[in-house]
Amino acid sequence: MLQGKVALVTGASRGIGRAIALELARHGAKVAVNYAGSEAKAKEVVEEIEQMGGEAFMVQANVASSEAVEQMVKEVVERFGRIDILVNNAGITRDNLLMRMKEEEWDDVINTNLKGVFHCTKAVTRPMMKQRFGRIVNIASIVGVSGNPGQANYVAAKAGVIGFTKTAAKELASRNITVNAIAPGFITTDMTDRLSEDVRTEMLKQIPLARFGEPEDIAKVVSFLVSDAANYITGQTIHVDGGMVM
């Protein structure tokens, strides 16, 4: 399905990003596995892809830094000759009630989760425009649509990503570059494992499909959005949340 395609997945060492990297590789894409700090985990992802007969390499970059991102994209293009797919997945949380939130907590989350999307998208635009082909998928969050107490920074960043997605989609459509977002609901990852049992029980009540999602639930929608089956979809935000927000 994705034979000959080259994909860059940010924050691909763990959680949803890891599942996305593996899923794209399973469909034949060559994958650049970006990570910021978890080198050992990123290595595991690369090895797993190689074991299934795919091609991958790991590339360190903090997406909040424009220089690091430009260097990363250069490396991907040098290594694989092109770049067809970008999945902006890297994200962090620094939860706190609005009244207690420090400026630093706000800035950290905005810089990685929103500015990082800007840097990466900008950096791939040039090669994608030249190719007259590109598929960009931004991993937003359902809380960017619904709001969530204790996550003003995270929610603002994710809502920003949804708006950014629509604008990038309009700017780049004439060059056959589609830009879509996925808004995951409650997915079992390190990020959500941190939540207390009470919060989890409470959240489960709000999910019509009555279960938490798995990283693979998101990865499959990514592989759909970057495949030929989704050629006519752009600027959309797909909720993958078990029906939590409608």
Place this chain on the structure above:
Amino acid sequence: MADVLERVTKIIVDRLGVEESQVTLEASFKEDLGADSLDVVELVMELEDEFDMEISDEEAEKIVTVGDAVNYIKSRM
């Protein structure tokens, strides 16, 4: 120096699908040659490749006419 204009003209003709006769030094990419903002960005990218130079975003914004592009390239050669 005519060579620069020739090479620039060829790129513009290819990219924008205009007649060679329309490509004068005074011609504005957007006003006279029917380019939109994205076309201009792409033209600048192609000029960078053709002349093997990097044109910063700030410099690129100043390129409005064919003459601007030609002069900028000459000044950098």
